[in-house]
Amino acid sequence: MAIGERYEGILKAACDVIARRGFHQASIREIARSAGLSLAGLYHYVGGKDELLFLVLDRSLDRLIEELDDALAGARTPEIRLLAVIRTHLDFGFRQAAALKIINRDWELLSGPRRDEISAKRQSYLTRGLAVLRELDPHDRSGDELLSGTNLLLGMLNGIATRPFLRSREDARTLASEVGALFLYGFLEAAPRSAELQAADNRRPA
Amino acid sequence: MAIGERYEGILKAACDVIARRGFHQASIREIARSAGLSLAGLYHYVGGKDELLFLVLDRSLDRLIEELDDALAGARTPEIRLLAVIRTHLDFGFRQAAALKIINRDWELLSGPRRDEISAKRQSYLTRGLAVLRELDPHDRSGDELLSGTNLLLGMLNGIATRPFLRSREDARTLASEVGALFLYGFLEAAPRSAELQAADNRRPA
DNA sequence: CCTCCCACCGAACGCTCGTTCGGTTGGCGG
DNA sequence: CCGCCAACCGAACGAGCGTTCGGTGGGAGG
Numbered sequence: 001m002a003i004g005e006r007y008e009g010i011l012k013a014a015c016d017v018i019a020r021r022g023f024h025q026a027s028i029r030e031i032a033r034s035a036g037l038s039l040a041g042l043y044h045y046v047g048g049k050d051e052l053l054f055l056v057l058d059r060s061l062d063r064l065i066e067e068l069d070d071a072l073a074g075a076r077t078p079e080i081r082l083l084a085v086i087r088t089h090l091d092f093g094f095r096q097a098a099a100l101k102i103i104n105r106d107w108e109l110l111s112g113p114r115r116d117e118i119s120a121k122r123q124s125y126l127t128r129g130l131a132v133l134r135e136l137d138p139h140d141r142s143g144d145e146l147l148s149g150t151n152l153l154l155g156m157l158n159g160i161a162t163r164p165f166l167r168s169r170e171d172a173r174t175l176a177s178e179v180g181a182l183f184l185y186g187f188l189e190a191a192p193r194s195a196e197l198q199a200a201d202n203r204r205p206a
Numbered sequence: 207m208a209i210g211e212r213y214e215g216i217l218k219a220a221c222d223v224i225a226r227r228g229f230h231q232a233s234i235r236e237i238a239r240s241a242g243l244s245l246a247g248l249y250h251y252v253g254g255k256d257e258l259l260f261l262v263l264d265r266s267l268d269r270l271i272e273e274l275d276d277a278l279a280g281a282r283t284p285e286i287r288l289l290a291v292i293r294t295h296l297d298f299g300f301r302q303a304a305a306l307k308i309i310n311r312d313w314e315l316l317s318g319p320r321r322d323e324i325s326a327k328r329q330s331y332l333t334r335g336l337a338v339l340r341e342l343d344p345h346d347r348s349g350d351e352l353l354s355g356t357n358l359l360l361g362m363l364n365g366i367a368t369r370p371f372l373r374s375r376e377d378a379r380t381l382a383s384e385v386g387a388l389f390l391y392g393f394l395e396a397a398p399r400s401a402e403l404q405a406a407d408n409r410r411p412a
Numbered sequence: 413c414c415t416c417c418c419a420c421c422g423a424a425c426g427c428t429c430g431t432t433c434g435g436t437t438g439g440c441g442g
Numbered sequence: 443c444c445g446c447c448a449a450c451c452g453a454a455c456g457a458g459c460g461t462t463c464g465g466t467g468g469g470a471g472g
Contacts, residue, residue: 022228029429037451038450039430039451041450043431044449048431160361163357184393184394185392186392188344235460246420246462247419250420
């Protein structure tokens with residue numbers, strides 16, 4: 001077994017167990033067992049339970065932000081950038097359901113400088129969404145209103161991503177168009193606009 | 207102290223402590239202290255921790271549903287009924303923030319018939335939202351699509367209600383119009399439509 | 413005045429938790 | 443072949459948990 005592989009396994013196990021049970025209910029013993037180590041063996045690799053939560057959050061947020069940046073880099077128009085935000089979030093929610101659950105639910109349980117660091121990364125993610133809405137906004141909304149909008153959008157996305165709506169990556173992709181149309185054009189206009197939004201997106205370069 | 211008053215105080219204390227700490231982190235000792243009883247004294251009134259969670263959820267959901275029904279009863283058009291759903295939810299979120307937090311976060315921790323009972327009440331609430339969207343839908347969407355829509359709407363609402371967006375009941379009322387317009391007409395059209403939606407609502411009878 | 417019972421409490425039980433400590437390997441540099 | 447160190451493990455510690463048990467006091471009923 002390559003060095004570091006154990007470490008990866010531990011973080012994976014921690015992510016799964018914490019997502020399933022919630023941080024406080026997830027016991028270090030169960031994480032150790034799930035990673036294939038003894039209780040004391042786990043403490044050879046990590047300093048404590050809080051550090052475990054931090055490590056999981058830190059890595060997951062880095063991945064999420066990296067995926068979003070990749071998606072935004074290839075998106076030309078504001079509409080397609082919005083679609084990129086939505087699609088990336090839902091896709092991440094499908095592939096890394098456990099990680100997203102922890103990001104949304106358990107990050108507040110951190111404290112001290114670790115909490116600040118994670119909070120900053122969450123903020124960094126939010127800011128990207130804010131920028132997309134800003135360039136899309138035809139009404140010169142204030143920063144506060146745009147922030148509300150971002151929170152509303154993310155609320156919608158997490159509402160989907162946290163529940164068992166997504167059964168395949170295809171689901172995630174289709175649903176992204178529908179959610180994008182709903183957010184952009186509203187419930188009354190969403191259905192007819194969903195297809196045209198998706199078509200516009202397919203015209204972009206790979 | 208009137209009989210039953212103690213009981214009310216216990217439920218209030220349980221709701222506050224559970225909302226603040228989360229169910230598993232909320233200790234029976236702290237709830238008892240917060241209600242002004244000893245640990246053993248609390249057990250004179252309730253059978254155990256799970257029952258406490260159930261009682262809080264049951265009462266809170268009854269109140270939420272009752273408030274929604276009252277609001278829907280006075281709303282004539284589908285648009286105003288949607289606004290009633292949104293406003294009631296946000297208003298409840300402002301006045302009973304602790305209760306709403308528990309409804310959204312902790313209900314899954316129940317098990318057995320208690321869980322089923324609470325699940326049914328949650329479903330009953332969701333169904334009311336579904337009906338409003340159905341009569342509003344111009345595209346004959348399928349039941350599944352409408353259910354998704356309801357979940358998206360509730361995701362948005364809870365995204366607001368669980369975070370410190372609401373500072374007053376006026377905030378809740380204003381925000382309800384904006385969210386209603388955003389959901390109905392979309393991000394691009396929401397701002398100009400928000401005022402007209404609110405005006406339409408003010409024309410209805412008290 | 414005696415009795416009973418409701419409301420309530422102090423103390424303990426058994427359990428699980430996060431964490432620590434004192435080993436014991438097995439492979440590798442010298 | 444020796445010594446060392448990284449990589450583990452079994453066992454225990456103290457704290458906190460939900461729950462229970464054996465009371466106690468005081469007001470109402472007889």
